[in-house]
Amino acid sequence: MELQNLVDLHIHLGATTSPYFLWELAHRQGIRLPEKNYWKFIDLVTIHKKIASKVYLKKITPSTQGTPSPFELTHKIQSSPLAVEECVHRALSDAYRNMRADLIELRFNPMFRNREGEHDLDKVIFAAVTGLKRACIEYPIKAGIILETDRQFNKEQHMIIARKAVEFKSYGIVGMDISGPSPEKFSFDDFVEAAEYVRSHGLGLTVHTGEFTGPDEVREVVEKIKPHRIGHGISAVKDPTLLREIARKGIVLELCPTSNIKTGVVKNWDELKNIINILKKYEIGFTINSDGPEFLSTDVKKEFQLLLQKKIITQEDAEHVIHLSHTASFVQ
Numbered sequence: 001m002e003l004q005n006l007v008d009l010h011i012h013l014g015a016t017t018s019p020y021f022l023w024e025l026a027h028r029q030g031i032r033l034p035e036k037n038y039w040k041f042i043d044l045v046t047i048h049k050k051i052a053s054k055v056y057l058k059k060i061t062p063s064t065q066g067t068p069s070p071f072e073l074t075h076k077i078q079s080s081p082l083a084v085e086e087c088v089h090r091a092l093s094d095a096y097r098n099m100r101a102d103l104i105e106l107r108f109n110p111m112f113r114n115r116e117g118e119h120d121l122d123k124v125i126f127a128a129v130t131g132l133k134r135a136c137i138e139y140p141i142k143a144g145i146i147l148e149t150d151r152q153f154n155k156e157q158h159m160i161i162a163r164k165a166v167e168f169k170s171y172g173i174v175g176m177d178i179s180g181p182s183p184e185k186f187s188f189d190d191f192v193e194a195a196e197y198v199r200s201h202g203l204g205l206t207v208h209t210g211e212f213t214g215p216d217e218v219r220e221v222v223e224k225i226k227p228h229r230i231g232h233g234i235s236a237v238k239d240p241t242l243l244r245e246i247a248r249k250g251i252v253l254e255l256c257p258t259s260n261i262k263t264g265v266v267k268n269w270d271e272l273k274n275i276i277n278i279l280k281k282y283e284i285g286f287t288i289n290s291d292g293p294e295f296l297s298t299d300v301k302k303e304f305q306l307l308l309q310k311k312i313i314t315q316e317d318a319e320h321v322i323h324l325s326h327t328a329s330f331v332q
Helices: 019-029 038-044 053-060 070-078 081-099 121-138 155-167 192-200 215-225 234-238 240-249 257-263 269-281 300-309 315-328
Strands: 007-012 103-108 142-150 173-179 204-209 229-232 252-255 286-288
Touching (some): 121 155, 215 240, 234 252, 300 315
Parallel strands (some): 204 229
């Protein structure tokens, strides 16, 4: 039986734009690329097979050697109101056409798309919601945008993005997230005020944790940030007390199976099955998501197909997850 009403709640804009469209968009804007060979460029911005988590982090961490990392390169190409609008529109329309998803939440960091202040932050965000509205008019979908802040940002930057999320709430911004590799001096204490601000204004709150970090950080997030959802969160299965707390508070985990397998944070599909069985045992709600359809060569439909084929979940499980995804969505 084919699954219906698919939902993807965890998609990064920087990993949704097809490599060929990034190539065309770069040329359209006159952006100089570090790789002039089309096929080498395609390889640069795509993960085709499993890589070590350290290599993946290198791909998403800003480079200090002059040559931009794949994520930096994508951000650069997407960094204009025109590019943001086109990429959001394409990401949402592709999600419907390729997998018939009818509810999508797309997330991005607007400060990574304004070329260090060259473009007005409001115009970048407005461009994103314009792309969203275009897609929702053209296709029978519901969608929302989550604004991301980054662990390398300071408290003031977190608050700027939080205020922008609230300011654009009526236009299609539905929540806030914090992501990115952790610098040595990072502290969630700097994010608490921003988190409380968006929560107090009725926006959804999700946090990237428990992917490359251990259960101690997940516990800190649960206690200090009090998110509605957690991006990944898989390391929490190592701590039964933490699992009970997550279940008690009704926090939903955003699982991204292929992403975790390809980055090596989950060794194999057997380990993933064990993780999901533990979550089910503790009655913790979870959703299935793509994380980055183009960057990881997947989509939420393929994720469910893989999980069903490998007998990690049942058809009944899949239908329950899809229903929960609709319920857990920040889109009203």
